[in-house]
Amino acid sequence: MxxxxxxxxxxxxxxxxxxxxxxxxxxxxxxxxxxxxxxxxxxxxxxxxxxxxxxxxxxxxxxxxxxxxxxxxxxxxxxxxxxxxxxxxxxxxxxxxxxxxxxxxxxxxxxxxxxxxxxxxxxxxxxxxxxxxxxxxxxxxxxxxxxxxxxxxxxxxxxxxxxxxxxxxxxxxxxxxxxxxxxxxxxxxxxxxxxxxxxxxxxxxxxxxxxxxxxxxTHESIASRAERLKALINRSLSDGGVIVIPAFSVGRTQELLFDIENLLATSLTDDEKRTWSTIPVILDSPMAAKVTEQYRAFKSLWSQEAKTILDSGRHPLAFDQCITIHTHRDHIGLVNRLKQTGEPAIVVAASGMCNGGRVLNYLKALLPDKRTDVILAGYQARGTLGRNIQRGDKHVNIDGENIAINAHIHTMSGYSxxxxxxxxxxxxxxxxxxxxxxxxxxxxxxxxxxxxxxxxxxxxxxxxxxxxxx
Ligand SMILES: [Zn+2]
CATH class of the missing domain: 3.60.15.10 (Ribonuclease Z/Hydroxyacylglutathione hydrolase-like)
Structure with a gap:
């Protein structure tokens, strides 16, 4: 052999x-x-x-x-x-x-x-x-x-x-x-x-x-990742701006949605609940949306904890605040709107290592804005745009354009x-x-x-x- x-x-x-x-x-x-x-x-x-x-x-x-x-x-x-x-x-x-x-x-x-x-x-x-x-x-x-x-x-x-x-x-x-x-x-x-x-x-x-x-x-603990995410979202809500999370269509996206729903349902103070209720969670990836449907179809493969949440009547991967963007036209419209208004939003878009996909348009539009937070939740391979952003480059090249980075960049290994x-x-x-x-x-x-x-x-x-x- x-x-x-x-x-x-x-x-x-x-x-x-x-x-x-x-x-x-x-x-x-x-x-x-x-x-x-x-x-x-x-x-x-x-x-x-x-x-x-x-x-x-x-x-x-x-x-x-x-x-x-x-x-x-x-x-x-x-x-x-x-x-x-x-x-x-x-x-x-x-x-x-x-x-x-x-x-x-x-x-x-x-x-x-x-x-x-x-x-x-x-x-x-x-x-x-x-x-x-x-x-x-x-x-x-x-x-x-x-x-x-x-x-x-x-x-x-x-x-x-x-x-x-x-x-x-x-x-x-x-x-x-x-x-x-x-x-x-x-x-x-x-x-x-x-x-x-x-x-x-x-x-x-x-x-x-x-x-x-x-x-x-070694990763940060899974228990603390949701707390860190919560702190980040709170901070972002206070200064406005968008939280961009590049994510693989399968895996990280669903873990993130799961945690966000869990935060919304269980761990917010009344004040936080009021502010959080205004923030849209945007899944801008038709592929990720299709994959999320498969996650729902294969509930039998979920962990006991996730099954219990489901049995209690909650919908961890399909909650009200979560909006899916399908068409390219809606995608471009949203990028422009967020760029102009700086209104808070959580955007999850592919690809996970920023080497393609709709996340590029968000990064191009929002990296120069200091109110933007980018959360890198997955492994960034050498030579990818994600790795360059992660290592602290002040400028990056996206589609031939030189883009300044003023956004806050966070790495959250707990979502690996x-x-x-x-x-x-x-x-x-x-x-x-x-x-x-x-x-x-x-x-x-x-x-x-x-x-x-x-x-x-x-x-x-x-x-x-x-x-x-x-
Ligand atoms: Zn893999």
Whole structure:
């Protein structure tokens, strides 16, 4: 058995790993490179002999290269959880439109092909991946007796487990015919987030391939994040101006809406209630709105805390003060209005790293205004506009224009959808049987080294491999 990394080797984007065994070849994720890690988008490895693609979750740095995979001739099944199966075409549609400029008809063709390959699987259910003698790969649930047909051989048995990162996210356990178990962490969520349950460590992982986005950092506590958000909103209400929150359409957006609704419903004084009731919470992202609908459709995957709030009659992701902007015309109208009036508003818009999307128009219009607050709630990859704003640049270039930054910039790590160093170590320590090998991927060099060093120090694996050094 061997593992090759086609991405997320020395950074956090482009996730794509290949597991080769005597029985077959599996690809785990096929994501886009972003920011400084951007590369020509083609697939630089052979794809025709790959037996299946397993998808951990629908962030674009984990699925964004799937259209190029198809263009290179890939036609094998794509396995993922049920919620991921719903979200994937939606998220890719956006990419096909924005990155490739494809017209509706072309996009439909590509998305139909992708839909025909997707094989949704329930969480916590073992599924055999079989290779037919014709070399096409078939699915067979392990609970059923194998149907008569072409002679098949089992490549692996796989199981998706909740990763607590975004809706539908999973880590994947892969059992090989030789008895070895390989686990791919995908992106792991932090502990104690209110909307999704925390990930639970696998019982066993002979080889663990684990992300290390925040392998060298600890987040502020989830409990204090809502308090900080509240303080920020209060301050902003007192001096006017807009709070701009760049957010990924899936994950952070819903966590933010959840917290804002919770603040409105439970933690305001009467005075605060009066002022807050005048502030619109604007979700300016048609994609995020569609994703939020999916969050509502998959309530069964929410945490107990979130389900309890729902049972009490509240609507954490669809409250009255939350307005969705759909059309481009309304979007431009709103940007201009906020620029002219400086009236308070909370705007959540994509993209999360400010490297595209409607948030750019808000930043262009509002960064020069000192009343503006920008809350960076997610990871900002090297080379993205978000990273430049975060590191304190006084001017940035947006669409060729030089924009002065007078706005207040805040980083709120408590809204990260990623596990921090302590969460990652707890995930590893929770594995009952000590792994033989831990391969650290999906992190900058320093993050990989820091996590790897700690794993070695604590004796959590026989062998530690850093992808950046492979
Ligand atoms: Zn992710």
């Amino acid at each position: 061997n593992i090759i990394h086609h991405g997320a080797k020395d950074g956090v984007t482009g996730s794509c790993h290949q597991l080769n065994t005597d029985e077959g070849k599996l690809l785990i994720d096929c994501g886009l490179f972003q920011g400084d890690e951007s590369k020509p988008l083609n697939i630089d490895f052979p794809v025709k002999d790959i037996d299946a693609l397993l998808v951990t979750h629908t962030h674009i740095d984990h699925i964004g290269r799937i259209p190029w995979l198809l263009a290179a001739g890939f036609r094998a099944p794509i396995y993922c959880t049920e919620a991921t199966a719903q979200l994937m075409p939606m998220m890719l549609d956006d990419g096909l439109r924005l990155q490739l400029g494809m017209k509706t008809r072309q996009r439909k063709r590509v998305l139909n092909l992708i839909r025909s390959l997707i094989r949704p699987i329930k969480y916590n259910t073992w599924t055999d991946i079989k290779r037919a003698s014709t070399a096409s790969t078939q699915i067979a649930s392990s609970s059923k007796s194998s149907a008569s047909g072409p002679i098949t051989s089992t490549i692996a048995s796989i199981r998706f487990q909740p990763a607590g990162h975004i809706l539908g996210s999973s880590y994947i356990e892969v059992d090989l015919p030789n008895g070895e178990r390989v686990v791919f962490s995908g992106d792991l969520g932090p502990s104690n987030t209110p909307l999704l349950p925390d990930p639970i460590s696998p019982e066993r992982a002979d080889v663990l391939v684990i992300e290390s986005t925040y392998g060298d950092k 959808a990623h596990a921090d160093r302590d969460d990652l170590l707890a995930f590893i320590e929770g594995i009952t049987q000590k792994p033989n090998e831990i391969r650290i991927v999906h992190g900058d060099k320093h993050a990989q080294e820091a996590l790897g060093g700690e794993v070695e120090e604590r004796g959590l694996a026989e062998k530690v491999v850093l992808a950046v050094k492979v």
